[in-house]
Amino acid sequence: MMWAEFGLAANPYATDPIPPSxxxxxxxxxxxxxxxxxxxRVRAAGAHPTVEGDDGVGKTSLVSVVCxxxxxxxxxxxxxxxxxxxLGEPVQPRAGHSVDLFVERVYLRVATTILGERExxxxxxxxxxxxxxxxxxxxxPIVRGWGAGVNTSPGDxxxxxxxxxxRWLHELFPGPRSGxxxxxxxxxxxLETAHGARTLLEAIGGPLLDRCGLRWVLCGARxxxxxxxxxxxxxxxxxxxxxxADEDVEAAVERRLRRxxxxxxxxxxxxxxxxxxxxxxxxxxxxxxxTYAEAFSIWLYSRxxxxxxxxxxxxxxxxxxxxxxxxxxRETELGNRxxxxxxxxxxxxxxxxxxxxxxxGFHTRDAMRTHxxxLETQNLVTTLDNHENDKRRRTIxxxxxxxxxxxxxxxxxxxxxx
Numbered sequence: 001m002m003w004a005e006f007g008l009a010a011n012p013y014a015t016d017p018i019p020p021s022x023x024x025x026x027x028x029x030x031x032x033x034x035x036x037x038x039x040x041r042v043r044a045a046g047a048h049p050t051v052e053g054d055d056g057v058g059k060t061s062l063v064s065v066v067c068x069x070x071x072x073x074x075x076x077x078x079x080x081x082x083x084x085x086x087l088g089e090p091v092q093p094r095a096g097h098s099v100d101l102f103v104e105r106v107y108l109r110v111a112t113t114i115l116g117e118r119e120x121x122x123x124x125x126x127x128x129x130x131x132x133x134x135x136x137x138x139x140x141p142i143v144r145g146w147g148a149g150v151n152t153s154p155g156d157x158x159x160x161x162x163x164x165x166x167r168w169l170h171e172l173f174p175g176p177r178s179g180x181x182x183x184x185x186x187x188x189x190x191l192e193t194a195h196g197a198r199t200l201l202e203a204i205g206g207p208l209l210d211r212c213g214l215r216w217v218l219c220g221a222r223x224x225x226x227x228x229x230x231x232x233x234x235x236x237x238x239x240x241x242x243x244x245a246d247e248d249v250e251a252a253v254e255r256r257l258r259r260x261x262x263x264x265x266x267x268x269x270x271x272x273x274x275x276x277x278x279x280x281x282x283x284x285x286x287x288x289x290x291t292y293a294e295a296f297s298i299w300l301y302s303r304x305x306x307x308x309x310x311x312x313x314x315x316x317x318x319x320x321x322x323x324x325x326x327x328x329x330r331e332t333e334l335g336n337r338x339x340x341x342x343x344x345x346x347x348x349x350x351x352x353x354x355x356x357x358x359x360x361g362f363h364t365r366d367a368m369r370t371h372x373x374x375l376e377t378q379n380l381v382t383t384l385d386n387h388e389n390d391k392r393r394r395t396i397x398x399x400x401x402x403x404x405x406x407x408x409x410x411x412x413x414x415x416x417x418x
Contacts, residue, residue, distance in 0.1 A: 005306040007266025012256035013293035018061035020068040027255050028065045030248025038066050038239055042083055045177055048216040048234060053241030056287030059219045063184055070182060081179030082124050083215055087113045090186035103207045107165045110181055111138055114168055129168040137164060169213035180215040209234045243284035250276050267307050269297035274317045280414035283350045283403045296320055322412045328401050329408035332378050338371040346406040346415055350398030372396055
């Protein structure tokens, strides 16, 4: 109802990843070079591709469009060998789950894809397992238990079922250059630490990363997927995804508005120029920019301001953003030295570690930690645990609230990031 009153068919500021579809392909902006490189890495059939980047930078959306492109190539008969993405959402490893359960879930997804894509596979001349055999396997009580998150199946029976899927994979993709199913393991940050991600990857090396017929794309936070000494030949060097260029941010919003506009006189709550300002204010975090754009749209709707010229809406947005920033600034209580640390951190693109204490004018890490703790108490910074067990190197980053306070302290001008 709300978006319809703005003359839009859907929320143009949704933070959900771009879907693996033609629509998603049209919405992705500013990633042409990364898109082509990741496609090339998948097709190369060498080390498994990895993608790293800060939260909200668009890793999942990039991989979604890659999967759409790969599937389209298979359907059109334009790719050889065949690389066909698994059906469903990316595999999400979870902290506390066993490696065995993770492997079983992947095999279940493989069997489901074999059944769902059997006609596509057959058209490409691949040796497809008998559909009845696949259905019987998927209907077995053990497999249904996996789908419910149960991990109590008898080991010998599970091993037999896994062996069956292995046989199907070898029938479909008999050699490393025959292609395979593209498996996406996303959000490895859910494993809580870079050490947790590496532990999982090392443990699944034989069962999954070395498995014929499986082509992996692994996504994680910046610095979290560096291959350990046990994985140099299995995982490729990360494709590092940085923030979108400012002009590409405007293009991303323009594409969404063009896609969802239902009439020529539709009102965009936040147009490309204002969205770019929001993106800059929030430290170039695309996800947070969309989140705040949606919040402003709701604010307009709640005040029955669903129409107006772009200039009028831009003025309302500027006042709304300044008001929120000023409120956060008034609510923040810090000493002068903590404010100095805050301003220096903002000037460093909102990122540092306690190992940088000398750059901030401190003689020891502990002296700097005191002021970082004060910033964290005020929800101006947060700590990313991406340096395993080395507390000295954990990354400190500004929160969205921190960036808004920086905006207020900078006379409502977007920060100049160096």
